[in-house]
Amino acid sequence: MASVNKVILIGNLGSDPEVRYLESGSAVAKFSIATTEAYTNKNGERVENTEWHRIELWEGLAKVAEKYLKKGNSVYIEGRLRTDNWTDKEGQQRSGVTIRANSMTLLGGPNTGGSGDHSGNQGHEQSSAPRSNNQAPRANDPIPPSMAAGNDDDDLPF
Numbered sequence: 001m002a003s004v005n006k007v008i009l010i011g012n013l014g015s016d017p018e019v020r021y022l023e024s025g026s027a028v029a030k031f032s033i034a035t036t037e038a039y040t041n042k043n044g045e046r047v048e049n050t051e052w053h054r055i056e057l058w059e060g061l062a063k064v065a066e067k068y069l070k071k072g073n074s075v076y077i078e079g080r081l082r083t084d085n086w087t088d089k090e091g092q093q094r095s096g097v098t099i100r101a102n103s104m105t106l107l108g109g110p111n112t113g114g115s116g117d118h119s120g121n122q123g124h125e126q127s128s129a130p131r132s133n134n135q136a137p138r139a140n141d142p143i144p145p146s147m148a149a150g151n152d153d154d155d156l157p158f
Contacts, residue, residue, distance in 0.1 A: 005080040007099050009053055010107070011035040013073045017057075019066040029062035031055055033075060054098045055079070061104055074107035 011033035019029045036050045055077055057065050069075065079101035088094050 007077070007079050007081055009033060009035055009055075009077045009099065011053065011075065011077075013069055013071050013075065014052065015071050017062075017065040017069050019062055027059055027062035027066070029057040029065040029069075031065070031069065033077065054096065056082075056098050056100045057104065058100070061101060064104070068106060076105040076107055077101045078103040 014032045014034055017029040017031040019027060021027055032052050032054050034050050034052055036048055038046065038048045041047050077099060079099045082098045082100050083095055084098055085093065085095045
């Protein structure tokens with residue numbers, strides 16, 4: 001029997017990403033994003049419900065987050081749910097749900113200079129729609145000859 005574990009979120013960062021590097025050199029970024037549902041109840045009052053989601057990024061996506069994401073940024077996240085279990089300082093067993101992202105798109109909200117599409121190395125297809133000149137290259141676009149020669153002087157996140 002087939003199963004699917006996929007999450008798609010669009011939300012705003014509640015704080016700057018916390019990035020750490022493991023002894024192996026792997027980068028891990030963690031942050032929370034808020035999604036808000038707004039509706040009018042039966043009494044005609046406007047109600048807003050905000051959910052907070054813990055996001056975890058690894059490797060290249062973590063480095064992009066470290067460089068470009070700031071509190072308040074809007075971001076599109078695709079990933080999968082993971083349930084984490086741990087023991088807190090008081091010895092109590094705790095659990096929580098984390099979204100391990102495998103794709104992220106910066107949406108140009110507050111504190112953002114533009115948008116860009118970034119994907120983890122998970123083998124997922126990216127859209128092949130043409131881009132305008134002001135959009136960031138995607139992770140699977142061909143490398144221009146000027147960059148292929150090892151020119152590492154740019155600020156590109158990939």
